[in-house]
Amino acid sequence: MNFCNLKLSADARGLLADAFGISPDHADFPILRDEFFSNYEKALLVESRLFDGIDHLLVQMDHANLLRGIITNKSERFTKTHYEVNGSSPASRLHCSNHTQSPFCMQQELRISILHNQSMFGNDIRDILAGNAAGMKTVAAAYGYCRCKGASRGLGSGLHHQ
Structure with missing residues (x-):
């Protein structure tokens, strides 16, 4: 990297x-x-391309009929383009806040479309903290554009994927 x-x-x-x-x-x-x-x-x-294995993960989620949502601080113009370019299946729900992830934002998304017992995957300490504050199960993705390697283990994230 x-x-x-x-x-x-x-x-x-x-x-x-x-x-x-x-x-x-x-x-x-x-x-x-x-x-x-x-x-x-x-x-x-x-x-742009998806990280290795992510395309397979998305296909498996589709086959299992798992809902998924994307909550990001990235502008919608970039997030939607990324999915269109990479041929990824769209998320069940896309929320682009254009600012730092917040627990309130995630709680609102949960109320709209995603069951409360679903998980939050993040590659940044802010993602894990916001997911925990929203009452979600969290998974730290310790690869890619990650800024939470090692540190995320002490933040209450249930799983770490490397």
Whole structure:
């Protein structure tokens, strides 16, 4: 995994801070962020793919008629494109909040479409904390764009997948 993958969960703010040393209050931030999003969207159509084994997992979930939802802080324009490009079957429910995952958001999603005894899979400490706060079973995915390796074991996540 390259260095960039380790920073992706930090979103545009984190990537631009690392690359240019600027924060969202910098005058050039909106211009650089918009250019970043434009380039990201173009690359998403060329370079993106699911991590090994995820396509098989999704097929198995479909065969078992398991509902699944995606709760993400990623913009819907990128999340929907990713699923369309990779030919993944759509989630039962997609919620793009465009901000940090919150327990309230997850609880609302649970009330709308997903049974409360379902699980939250996450690759970031924030995912596990928010899932736990929403009363969900959590699974830490300790691969990919993960920022919770090792640390997630002490956060009450029931399982760890590497």
